[in-house]
Amino acid sequence: MTQHVVICAGESSGDALGAGLVHELSALEPGLRYSGMGGTQMRAAGVDTLIDVAELAVVGLVDVLVNYPRLRRLFRRMCRHLETQRPDLLVLVDYVEFNLRLAAHARRLGIRVLFYVSPQLWAWRSGRIKRIRHSVDAMAVLFPFETAVYEKAGVAVRYVGNPLVDRVRPADKPIRETLGLPPATRLLGLLPGSRSGELKRHWPMLVATARHVHATHPDVRFVVSMAPGVTADRLTDLAAGDDLPLQFVEGEVATHSLMAGADLLLIASGTATLEAGLLQAPMLVFYRMGALSHAVFSRLVRLENIALVNIVGEERLVPEYLQHDATPDRLARDAADLLDDRDRLEAMRERLAHVRERLGEGGADRRVAEMARELLHYGHLRSSDHREAM
Known part of the structure; x- marks a missing residue:
């Protein structure tokens, strides 16, 4: 069968991580059947x-509360799928709160669970380790320091390394050539x-930022990287930038080309900062959340840095602008100061070389x-001593 x-x-x-996993597992075990929830990359795999x-993309406490009825319907749909299909394995990729609840349901059904990408227990809500111990068969973690907390709690864990190391490479074609711009732009x-x-929170702010920069630096061009599912029309509806020299790119290759070739990035905190760090891209990292979410976040989170690139680097490699500082x-x-100081930009690139290491x-x-x-x-990991991904 x-x-x-x-x-x-x-x-x-997570869609990108899931697709990479499916490609490799299909090579190891041809003929497996795959179903679940994901995006274009997982479907292509x-x-x-x-x-x-796209139906699950919410962030912050208020967004979750507003969208709770819809998220609950989707959760119940996945539960029914597990109940009717009784798969041999459930693989959960990040999306922590939704997926941990799904893991608990799968455990009640006797389905094995592999959780890929650890919740940031080292930053906040360390009590979730109890939920994980009761509902997850094995954890695949991206950073070596994450294994200790799971080993101490008796959870089977393996440090697998970070898939971005394989995935993030400079494009063959420079971004200026792709956009038809002179090399010195x-x-x-x-x-x-x-x-x-x-x-909603970031794009109007970035348009206003670009207008300020354009007023003092009219030679600078602005290139927008659109994540999957985001369109130029959608961004224009939120804040029009017709008076700015804006160009849009989409897709992983074009985004990495932009990261590698731009003089400077203004980038929302998230996985993208790590991608940019791997390409040694000078950046300013910002993030805004709803007032209620920020009130909760600021009381619970124990991190000195919020950007993954700084967390991995274990120092403030690039500046961060959180909430009211992100203006x-x-x-x-x-x-503008950085754009006018080539030495500082180069020094930032040199510091970011440590990220890949x-x-x-x-x-x-x-x-x-x-x-x-x-x-x-086997129903379990054959050995817990598999931490040599370095």
């Missing part, structure tokens, strides 16, 4: 997606995020696939 794997991702970054990640990259709430005036002033070697997709294969064949 064909074995069935259900795989669930809740946003575009052969996953029959019942739910698209100064470029400021704008990356507002992917979720609906992020776009058009301040971002524009600091961006800290993330180790590639091969994360294959290591996660091997974990999934062991759970399919």
Whole structure:
């Protein structure tokens, strides 16, 4: 009988991770059947997606509360799918709160669970380790320091490395050539995020920032990277930038080309900062959330840095602007100062060289696939001593 794997991702970054896992697992175990929730990349890899990640893209406490009835319907749909299909394995990719609840339901059904990408227990809500111990068979973690907390709690864990190390490479074609711009053109990259709430809070701010920069630096061009599912029309509806020299790019290759080639990035905190760090891209990292979400966040989170690139680097490699510090005036002033100081930009690039060193070697997709294969064949990991991904 064909074995069935259900795989669930809740946003575009998880969709990419899920697709990489499916590609590698299909090579190790041909003939597996895949279903679940994901996006374009997982569908292209052969996953029959019942739910698209676009239906799940919410961020912050208020967004979750407003969208709770819809999210609950989607959650119940996935629960019914598990109940009727009884897959051999459930793989959950990030999207923590939704997926941990799904893991608990799967455990009650006797379905094995592999959780890929650890919740940031080292930052906040460390009590979730109890939920994980009771509902997850194995954890695949991206950073070596994450293994200790799971080993202490008695959860099977394996450090697999970070898949971005394999995935993030400079494009063959320079971004200025792609856009038809002279080689000496100064470029400021704008990356507002992917979720609906992020776009609403970030895009108008970035347009205002670009206007400030344009007023003092009319030679600078602004290039916007659009995440999957985001369109130029959608951004224009939120804030029009017709009076600015704006150009739009989409897709992973074009985004990495922009990161590698822009003079400076204004980038929303998230996985994208790590991608940019791997390409040694000078950046200013910002993030805004709803007032209620920020009130909760500021009381619970124990991090000195919020940007993944700074967390991985274990120091403030790039500036951060959170909540009230993320204003058009301040971002524009600091961006303009950096654009005019080539030495500071180069120094930032040199500091970011340490990011790739800290993330180790590639091969994360294959290591996660091997974990999934062991759970399919044996019901558990064959050995807990698999931490050599460096």
